[in-house]
Every structure is written in C-alpha cells, then in structure tokens.
Amino acid sequence: MGEMTISSPSTGKPGKAWLAAEARLGRRAAGGLVGIGLLGTLCAVGQAYCLAMLLAVLIGTDGPDEPVLWPALAFAALAVARAVIGVTSESLAFRLGATARRRLRTDALGRLLAAGPALLRSAHSAELAAIVVDRVESLDGFFSRWLPASMLALATPILLAAFIACFDPLAALLLIVSAALVPVAMAVFGIGAGRAASRQFTAMSRLQTRFLDRMRGIATIVMHGRVEDEAQSLLRAATELRQRTMRVIRVAFLSSAAIDVAAAGTLVFLALRIFHHMADNSLADPVSSLFVLLLVPEFFQPLRNFSAAYQDQFQAHDAAKALEALPPMPVVAEPDKPIRTVAAQGITLVFDRVGLTWDAARGPVLEDVSFGVAPGETLIVAGPSGAGKSSLIEILLGFVRPTEGRVTLNGADISDLVPSALSKLTAWIGQRPVLFAGSLRENIRFARPEATDAEVDDAARFARVEAFAASLPQGLDTDIGEGGFGLSGGQAQRVAIARAMLKNAPILLLDEPTAHLDSTTESEVLDSLRRLTLGRTTILVTHSAAAHEWNQGIGGRRIDLKDGRLIGNRGAA
Template structure:
C-alpha cells in the first residue's frame, strides 16, 4: 500500500501513533488496556500505549450472535460502569467463557464428586481397621482392608480419567478460542490492525490463548469442586461431631479470604508479566527483521544488551507471579495444619479423659481433614491460573470491534463484469489529520481500465482499501454492479477481486504452493496457463527444482521482479473480474517494470482494472485516468451515477 495516505495508525487516535505519548506503567497495568506497538525505523522503541476509548472494543462474543465475517461468534462484556465502579472487560469475558466451559467440564466435576464420595468410604474403612487394633472390638477387619484397597484402585483410575477429561476440555476451549480470535482478526481486517505490532498479534493468537489452558482445564472444575466436595465431607462429619464440622467450616472459609488478598497482587503481577512479554517479543522480532541495519550501524553489542535487559525484566516479573502463588499456598497449608492439630488435640484429650467414644470415629474425622482441604488446595493452585488468565485475556478483550454485519447480505453477484461506482464517498482515518477521501465520486464501467494518478497522500491507497473491503467509508456509498459493497459478504467480494500490490506477500514454501494460494482447487492446466501468462516459467526453469523450489518467508530467494511475477500468476489463477493494482512496479528497475506492465496488460483484458501508481510508465497503461489531490477527485473520465462528468 502507498505509505503517503493519511492513515498512519488506522482506527486509532493520534496519541496512539505519537512516540512522545507516554503513560506510566502503573496506570497501564491498572487499566489493563495496553497495546505494545512495534519499534519502527531507526529502532526507536515505542512505549506500550493505552488505546483510546474512542476506539470501540469488546471481547469475544457469545454464541448468540455472529461476527461480520460469518465465522465463529464473538462478543463480550463491555466495560460498563456499575455502582460507580468500572469493571474490567477481561474479567467479564472470562466469566462468560467460564460459563461456556463449565458445560464441557461436567465430566470432570462429576468424577471429582465421585472421588470425594469414595474418599469418605475409604476413610471409614481405614478408621474401622485401625479402630479395631486400638482395642475396640471391630468385627471383620479384613473385609474393610480389602474394601480400602479396592477403593484406592478405583480412585486412582478416576484420577487418571479426571486428568484426561480436564486436558480435553482445555484443548477444546483453546481450539474454539483460536478459531474465534482468527475469525475476529480476519473480520477486523488489516486497516484496524495496522496499529498492532505483528509480534503482539501472534502472541494473542498463540501465547495468550495458551495461557488460558489452566483456566479452562483446572480453574473451571476446581471452582465448583471447591464448594461441592468440602460440603459433601462436612455432611459426612456432621452427624458424628458437629463441633469438628464447624471447625473445618471456619478454617475453610479463611482460605478464599486469604486467596482474595493475594489475588489482588497476583492479577497486577500477571498483567505486568504480559506487558514485559509483549515488549520482549516486539523488540526481538524487530531486531531480527532489522539485523542488517543493526550490523551496518555497529549497534550489535548495544542491541544485545538491550535484549538481555528486556529478558531479565520478564524473568523478574515472572518470579513475582510465582512469589504470589507461593504465598497463597502457604495460607492454605497454615489453615489445614491449624485445623488438623486442633482436632488432634481435641480428640487426644477426649480419649485420655474417656469421653471420646469409639476411637474409629475420631480417626475417621481426622482422616477426612486432608480430604476436606484437598479440593481447596487444587482451587488455590487453579486460582493462580485464573489470575494468569486475567492478564492474558486483557489483550484479547481489547481487540477492536469489526464492522457491524449488514442486515441484508448479498452472497452472489454477477461475475462476468463489474461496474464500480463511488458516490460522494468520504473516509476519515484520524479526526485530527483531515479526511483521507473527501466527497469522491466516479464510475468505472465493466471491462474498462482506469489509472489513479496523484501525489502521495492523495487517497489512492484509501480507495483500494475500500474496494478490497478492508475498511468502510465514513459516508457515501460504494457499489459493485449497483450493490452496496457493505452488503456483500466477504467471501463473495473476495471472489470478485484480484489484487497485486507493490510488495507481494509470499509464504515459506514452494513456488507452486504460493501460486496455488490464490485458488487451491485449481486444475494443473489452469496453473500452467497462469504460470505461462505471468512468465514465471522463464525463471523457474533455471531453478534447481523448478516450481517445487522452496522459497523463504517474504519471497526470500527470489528477486523483486520474480516475486512480482508470482503475484501476477496468482491474479491470473484467481481469474476475478475486478483487478486492483496498487503500485505494482514501484520498486522495480525500468526493464523489469516494462516486462511486468506488459504481463499486466494481458491480464487486464476483459476485466475492470483500477491501477494506482506514481510511475510515468504505469500512467501510460492503456485506459482512462482519474486525477486525485488531497483526497478529492480532480478529474474523472466517465459520468457519475448522476450523469455528470467530473471537470
């Protein structure tokens, strides 16, 4: 895309693009709304900046609604004010996701309750056996011992099944969330995502969702079992000794209170950890991309030291999270030890005074104390997963909202010819910088070729982005064959359009795979025709493996002209009626440019073509011309929808 268009940070307020805009890290962490932007040319690090509330954000949607992409549904809790207190969108989103995941965790909860019931029976059998050896006549101790061993085997089997179901629930939740996040990113489009660093987007789709595994596999079932399992044990103890049941209840209530106190620090520590992780990821990716500049500038040692400091900062913040986790575990251990010691002293004195009754009863209660605290211990460990998930969810919840899905959707459109109409279209990327497009009106009849001419910043690339469906106009109407472009579903719009930009995106793989990316189901003959028309075979024959030659990410191993020919072959294979060419020869030498333009002329036959370029050679492309200046049309060759010809 053309760098001159007025959209330096599409969809974001001016301070998000201003490297001088800084906020304290404490404020960023408290707000929970941070976006770590990349480090741009010259390797000047931009601060992790809080996104403005002017940009509407919401977390992943409930299953009741669907996103504009027609993919997995996404919604979430808005950051509303209730009782004067602003609630975190991430917490609301996690609450919704917990409700969805609880249905998948029903097997884990049921197995946990079954295990608790068996633990009560196992404790009774053990108390019966040892109660008999203590001098109280217990008839048939061997059956109790056999029952104890049998229950132990069953509990071990249930424990393995619980782990299996929990892992499956976590994997299913992560798979569902990844699908939804990718659908959200695709629905948002590259325009609104331009303010995000690519390392951050990769972290959201991979690391952040991976960090939610403990929330779904451990926290969701543990939150239910922490209430149900202790209650079941208290019901077993209550008929035997209500005082012991009351003491355990009091000790159990202290555990969530202590966890709540430590949880405040855990949430803040987790957020700071993810801030440091985002910073390190963005810095590392930028340094890898700019390694040649670093070496030529003699900054290798300085950058290595800076990376080491960023890594050390992440290490220190990770250790702070672990310290908070150890504190929470210590509170639980203290409560369990106090309850166990207190009950042991109570029953010891009662036995010595002859008031304890049957020793098996006292032993039964004491054996159930660890079982009472076992689900609380799991809950305490899972609570750290929840705090970790809260920090991870902040970035997911802060993703901008995709365009609203139209009420009327056009799923099919005549593909034999496309007439493009712009009717008083205006587009504003940034309120402080003026419109990128202002009252633009023109019409391109089906099968015609039009060259967009104008200086940098005149709006050429903005027109391209509107036609590609990457953004919607602020006002006015864009129509294809009379149908509003905002009413056409993305899949139908994609089938209509082929695009060749100034720097084609080639993926790591073979040349064949990169061409077939445009239409994977294409026949071998269609592929060969596209290769021949784009003259890819001219250089592919000289490569060791021909079309099966592996190329690196970004087209590594191919020259600029060769990469552009692969992009043209994609467009041929796409065989779409609307061809958009955005500076396709901007970085090529004159000889290569002439060859590329010759291939594009053949590709343009029978198609509606819009070519944006500064090149004088491209301006000589057969067709008509629309001149732009400051986002407005200066002259256009065809009558608009009102029958007027632009002067």
C-alpha cells in the first residue's frame, strides 16, 4: 500500500492552527445550544428542589399534612420541560455537526478534485475517499459533542455549585475540588491518546483500502484459489483495528472512571454525613440536605459528557492534520484570453526541452523532449512500453506539470492555464478509460452534459458504439457496471472514443485508441478518427502498424521515444 505523501503547506504543529480556527467557529455557533443546556440545568435544579420537599415530607419532620400537591405538579411540569429541552438540544447539536460536515466535505473533495489525477500516484482512491467520507464524518463529534460539552463542563458545574453553596457551602467546595480533579485525570490518562487515535484511523483506512482493492480484483483472487488467504489477512487487519480502537476508548473509560470515583466519593460522603446528623438528631434542614444530595448526579453529568466526548477531540486532531495536508485550493486566475481567441484557427503545440520525473529514485520518465505540432497536423508517438509516451499525454492533459522545460499552446505556457481552460481545449482517449456505473448514454454524455440526445446518438454512431449497442436489450440505455462491466475492452474503448467525439475540442490526444480492437473494428475506428482529426491538432500514441500506415496515408509525422528520450523525428514517408 502506498503511503500518503501529500505535503503539508503549514508550519508548526500540523493541524493545530486549523483546528483552533474551526473550534472558534464552532464555539460561536454552539452558543444557543449552551444556553438551552443551562436552561435544562435550571429545570433540573427546580426538580431537585421539588423532589427534596416531597422526600422531606416522608421523613416526617414537618408532619404528614404538609401539602404535596404543588411540588408534585411543579415536578411534573419541569419534567416535561426538560424532555422538550433534551430533544431540542439534540437537534441543535445535530445541526452544528451537519453544517460543519457539509462545509468540510465540500472543501476536502473540492481540493482533491482541484489537485487532480497526480494524487492517484501516491495514494489509493480508497484512502482519498476515506478522507472525504470517514475523516469528515469523524469530525461530527467535535462540533456536535465536544465543543458544546467543553463549554457546558465549565458553565454548568459553576452554576450548580452556586445553588448548592446557598444551602451547604462545604458540599459546594467539596464538589468543586473533585470536579477540578477530573480534567487533571483526563489529561493524565489522555497521554498518548492522540497517537492511539491516529493509529486507529490508519488501521481503519488500511482495512478499507485493502478490502476495496480486493473487491475490485475479487475474480483474480477466486480464480487463483486465494480466498482463504485474503480472508485471513482481512481478519488480521480487523484484529489490528480492534486493538487500536480498544486503546483509544480505554482513555475514555479511564477518564469516565475518574468521574465515577469523584461522583461516588462525594455521594457517599454526603450521604454518610446526613446519616450521622440523623443518628444524633442534628439534621437541621432535611430539604436542603436532600436537595444537595439530589444535585450531585446533575453536577457530574456535564463532566461525564465532557469525558465521553474526549475521544472526539483526539479524532478531530488527527482529522485536522489530514484535512490541512490536502493540497490547497488553487487561486482561480483569469482564463487565458489569447488561447481562446486563437482556438478557432487551430492550435500550435510545442514541447520545449521538457523533462518529467515522478519519483527521483526511478529517474526521469521524460528527458529533454522537444517537438512541435502544427494546427490540423497529426503526430504519431511510438516507442516501447514504459518509454514515457503516456506521461507526455498526461502533461498535455494537465495531470502533471513538467519538472523541466515548458509546453506551449499557441505560445502560452500550459502551466499558466487554469485546469478548466486547458480541459476545454483537449479531448482524450486513454488506455484505460474509466467508465462509471450507469447507462452507455450517460457514460458518453459525461463528456458534455449539456449535449442533446441526438448529439449523443451521433457520437455513438461515429465511434461504432451503436454497432454493439444494437444487440443489447435497451440499446444505448443499457446499464453497465462499474469499471465498464459487461463491455469488452474494445467496446469500452469505443465508448471513450464517443466521449472524445462528443467533446469536440481543438486538441485530440489519443493514447493507444485501438489497443483492444480486432482488425476490422480497428480500421473502422481509424476511419472515424480520421474524420475526427480534421482541423485538429492531434497526438496519437500507438504500437499499431495499421495506425502507422493510416497516419502516413494522411501525411502525418512520427517521433520515437525510448527511455524518455527522443530517438527519431521523421517526416512524412
């Protein structure tokens, strides 16, 4: 599995500033939720007081005739209020998380899309998708739980301690001291939790990537009888995930145990104090004693919520690092005007001493490559596989920038073009066209969504898609599976040709367009391509002898690449 090598643009501790900024935003948004939470606490105080009054009646210090009606009614009314407040605050919390997720997911996917296909060289698509789907999803807890809980964990105990202090200052002091110990315990137990959370996500992402990759190649695994091996390695990955997850939640359990100690200790202490007062008949005010006792769980509840959301915070730290490390959104420049206006008369394409290195260890894929293609001309690029032919096309498509030299279209450097402007100029038929699950028609229309049905039909006819679609039950509306399931390699290629036709761009880039075709279909497709190349600047990468002959027929030139260098530059034969 390739490691993610997306560089981080920031300085300092990665993700920290990002998360701090998000937290500021999130806290501002959580104001209403905190207000409602405090209102709920006030209701709980009222309820505790009613309950204490009712209980005091039972002890009988005030006589059995004490009225119970109004405390009982108030208790019931406050219960209903608390229920409504509970539902409201949960829905508010959801909205906080949802708003943040929506914003962050759009940002993350937008940045991936802007960075483009070069990303796939260093990361598996499942890893990238996990950032957009799972990383962002894991941030929900940060906004909907952790931020409000961290504010309420401070405000609510202070509010309650103030009430308690009115009746029993010693109890209030005791509660505040034990509450102050909670964050200390959490910090102690939380040492190393950040790294544990990060490892947990890595384990999860690895499990996903492995599974997705294995699913795409499931036929290969079954055919080689390797299902059991793969099941075992999936079990190993799942076991690793379990161990990592346990390490993360243990922190949450330990800090929650620390609160249990504080809560149970306080409760036991207060109850025993009441017991001793009762034993020597010195219990002056049973209502206030009971009231204080009943508020103890309420006092610790926000701290519990705080500790339960503790792991959300670790996950958020980790997610922040990943999201901040995504390639930044490029600044959108003005579309290059000269290119646009000249496009009508055709485009001159020039490679000027171009070099490209994907991976320093593997050496350059292209070195000192120079050539030019005039408007309407077709250039064949030949050479053994791995010579760098496809890399040349990828530069023209803007998937990657040359590491040396420059490529110009009508004199303008393509590095200065925004991706959308460059993509308007080029149509491309690749070696491995990605087809999406959906109908043939939808797959062709992908090239130009606003195309009419008639235009799609034309493109399909032109690329000989109709020839095989006719035998399918629903013709062009037949659904195909992900990755072109249901189509042969040659058929998939013809869909890609139809896309290029529909797109109708001034530069045509053909990367082995006839590799999977039989000779009859190949000559038909070459026929179609000949019409497509008319008036367009075309680069054709091919091994096919037929294509070479075809190009000579139309007077095209040919260059030969070997190990990334130009070894021949012949004119028309």
